[in-house]
Amino acid sequence: MAMRAADANLLHMPQREALLLQTMTANGLINSTHGVVDDSVDGFPRDSHLAVAELCRSIVSRAL
Numbered sequence: 001m002a003m004r005a006a007d008a009n010l011l012h013m014p015q016r017e018a019l020l021l022q023t024m025t026a027n028g029l030i031n032s033t034h035g036v037v038d039d040s041v042d043g044f045p046r047d048s049h050l051a052v053a054e055l056c057r058s059i060v061s062r063a064l
Contacts, residue, residue, distance in 0.1 A: 008064050011057045014050040021046055 002010035021039040033043040
């Protein structure tokens with residue numbers, strides 16, 4: 001979406017993702033791959049997930 005709109009403000013930020021993970025965990029969201037309440041996403045640990053968000057942000061930012 002950020003790329004199509006040529007608007008870096010639309011990029012997903014790791015800080016926002018961390019807040020979302022924290023909020024979901026605090027509210028009892030069950031991780032679909034492990035069946036437990038934790039801050040993993042599709043089997044990927046929190047830190048890996050945040051790193052992917054940063055990587056995507058870096059790639060798109062350079063292209064804008």
